Amino acid sequence: MPRNSPPAQPPASVATPASTLRFASGRSEAASAEVAVEAAVNIVYGNLPYAVMMATPSDLEDFVVGFSLTEGIIRSGDEIRGIAVSPQANGIIVTVELAPGRFREHLARRRNLSGRTSCGLCGVEALADLPAAEARAGGATPITPAAIAAALGSLERHQPLHRLTRSVHAAAWCGRDGTILAAREDVGRHNALDKLIGARLRAGHPANDGFVLVTSRASFEMVEKAAIFGAGTLVTISAPTSLAIERAKVLGLTLVCVAREDAARIFAGALANPVEAEAP
Template identity: 40%
Template sequence: MSDFSGYQIRSFHYGTESTSLESAILVEETPLAISVGGIAYAVMMVTPIHLEEFVIGFALSKGIIEDLSDIRDICIEAVNVQLDIDSISINLDISPRRFNHFKQKQKTHLGVTGCGLCGVESLAQAIPELSKLAPSKTIEPDTLAALRQQLTEHQKLGQLTGAIHAALLLSPDNKPICCMEDIGRHNSLDKVIGFAKKNAISLHNHNVLMSSRCSTELVQKAVRVGLSQLTHLASPSTLAVKLAKHYGLTLIHLPKQDAPRIFAPCMQSEDTVNE
């Protein structure tokens, strides 16, 4: 369910002269630079596992590509820039049509400023208008209670290291499909998205259970790839709920003690529907 073969398990000693030295297995945090067609795009910190799934999911959820067929090649290289820190670079070669679209968006991004009315373009990029999701099946609250335990069971790397986020992909009947882990919560969702795309899994009526709170960007990623349900162990932000309702995404919060909270389009009040 969660394969981290090739991942380097490393432990670090801790303690003082007055205490006995012990060791702890810690989660890997690695700088990763992404470029598209040789054009630098983003640098982020990742856990170096399932990197191909990550970059595919990242490209899809950012709108760089629309489908797996848009990718021509993925080149992953280990680099060492400074301070003897292991780093990774990934170059994504994409179709000419998507590359032209990417370059045009980059020009727009570089021309944006954050002052006065010029900031309107920045806000439009931060909250883009996306296609609404197709209607999905109704969630039964009774089926949600056991999901928290499922995430714990399948978070294999987390059991070793702690301090790592997870995203568990669930089938329409709540059966676990894959669990992806990363030091970044957004990265773990991107890895699930990439896994689903590589395995031709349509995310309609599927659910992703995440260890973190739900933010606006996670909602946008889910909507871009057609995911119907997004479940979190921490409460969502107000904007995340508003966007989820707008796009038809069923957003679920699983508190530790209280009953599940389902923020779904079908649960809008009459006042909201009539707006």
């Protein structure tokens, strides 16, 4: 798909006046804090508005590509012909030019959707409209526990906005050895994952040799997004929901949750045996 020159976008964080209250003394001190920017992002296909998502206004091209894939609007990155980002007084308009055939199919299934950072299914009007990935034809190559530990150990270095604000999620693509190859941040966990997926699609990197790591819980829609992208393993910092586990099992996705550097819980699938992984 074509690469557009990066447009001027609002900052991802802003310095904001604040005060520090010392509980012991009861005194407050003037200070300032970096606060994550949350903006209304209107995604438009052709000339038809589709969704308004509350998102961090960085990596917006990655975001709309990943969002378009996980929403089922496109099947591959080359079905997007161009992306235009236009900051407005009250938000940002991102206009996506779809390939003609894909745009016609989009018109046939167009719906209105109002997104929120806390919900990945806002605007879905019927159970039949829920996103649904396809089960993997073959099992994914298992990831080793050591690779997960390595990714967790280096994750903080790939979260510059979180270090400033302590208020955003991250999604990372990790190689089979646990090296973090790409990471994206956003106030919305779904948005962070869509940004990551979009970045990998735009760079032409497949999802068949590594795993996804996210700093959130594993919910139904996070499992679906990872599976739609083609990932074989999803690792999350927090716990899963019952439906996430059920869908991961159906989809053949290995689901590892409550992940820490020294331990994690496997709810679906299996990790590689460390001894077998090291054998020649």
